[in-house]
Amino acid sequence: MLNQQTAALDRLFQALADPSRRVMVERLARGPASVSELARPLAMSLPAVVQHLQVLETSGIVRSEKVGRVRTCRMQEGALRSAEHWINERRSTWERRLDRLGDFLAETDPQPKKKPRKPKP
Amino acid sequence: MLNQQTAALDRLFQALADPSRRVMVERLARGPASVSELARPLAMSLPAVVQHLQVLETSGIVRSEKVGRVRTCRMQEGALRSAEHWINERRSTWERRLDRLGDFLAETDPQPKKKPRKPKP
Numbered sequence: 001m002l003n004q005q006t007a008a009l010d011r012l013f014q015a016l017a018d019p020s021r022r023v024m025v026e027r028l029a030r031g032p033a034s035v036s037e038l039a040r041p042l043a044m045s046l047p048a049v050v051q052h053l054q055v056l057e058t059s060g061i062v063r064s065e066k067v068g069r070v071r072t073c074r075m076q077e078g079a080l081r082s083a084e085h086w087i088n089e090r091r092s093t094w095e096r097r098l099d100r101l102g103d104f105l106a107e108t109d110p111q112p113k114k115k116p117r118k119p120k121p
Numbered sequence: 122m123l124n125q126q127t128a129a130l131d132r133l134f135q136a137l138a139d140p141s142r143r144v145m146v147e148r149l150a151r152g153p154a155s156v157s158e159l160a161r162p163l164a165m166s167l168p169a170v171v172q173h174l175q176v177l178e179t180s181g182i183v184r185s186e187k188v189g190r191v192r193t194c195r196m197q198e199g200a201l202r203s204a205e206h207w208i209n210e211r212r213s214t215w216e217r218r219l220d221r222l223g224d225f226l227a228e229t230d231p232q233p234k235k236k237p238r239k240p241k242p
Contacts, residue, residue, distance in 0.1 A: 006140045017134035019127045022207070029214040075215055080208050086143070087205045093150040094196055 015059035028075040136180035149196040
């Protein structure tokens with residue numbers, strides 16, 4: 001189970017590690033789009049876009065459905081949640097540690113040092 | 122400037138796309154550690170750990186400093202912020218869209234359909 005979650009996170013972060021794929025996710029966050037709509041802002045061939053799309057689908061961020069000749073892509077609900085959650089957890093562990101460090105320093109140094117007096121000109 | 126940010130995000134997500142590197146970041150979120158401490162829970166050689174460490178340093182998540190024979194690694198302040206921010210933005214764009222869709226559906230269908238009555242046994 002843990003290994004499955006780990007592999008899922010690998011795929012999520014891997015999918016987000018490419019600028020073209022992030023542009024595609026940015027577009028899909030605003031609503032469903034066809035493959036050619038996704039390709040429009042990207043300077044690459046349609047097959048290359050389809051390859052990136054496959055990476056996004058494998059990661060679970062996007063799903064697509066072909067109706068007639070048009071493949072429509074959508075963002076998956078909650079897809080980014082586990083990546084967001086992982087980062088969030090790390091940041092808050094780290095911030096709690098900094099808080100504890102701050103408390104410790106405040107306790108061990110109750111008498112703040114006086115500022116050195118400026119020498120008279 | 123935008124290209125620099127893009128490349129920085131590439132490196133961040135790439136760094137997080139490996140389970141051993143995530144274990145290292147999890148450890149460092151709890152406080153500084155030496156390379157051998159980082160290696161302890163990982164089933165790999167010290168040179169392999171050092172290679173992962175280099176990826177984390179290039180991404181800006183971690184920095185390390187060698188004093189005498191010991192290299193101490195620390196998490197960098199705010200390092201994960203831009204990855205977190207990017208994911209956050211996408212999720213909220215997507216959720217706002219779902220809210221608007223919900224409002225639209227509520228407006229266009231003021232009379233909810235009645236549930237079909239269960240046939241009597």
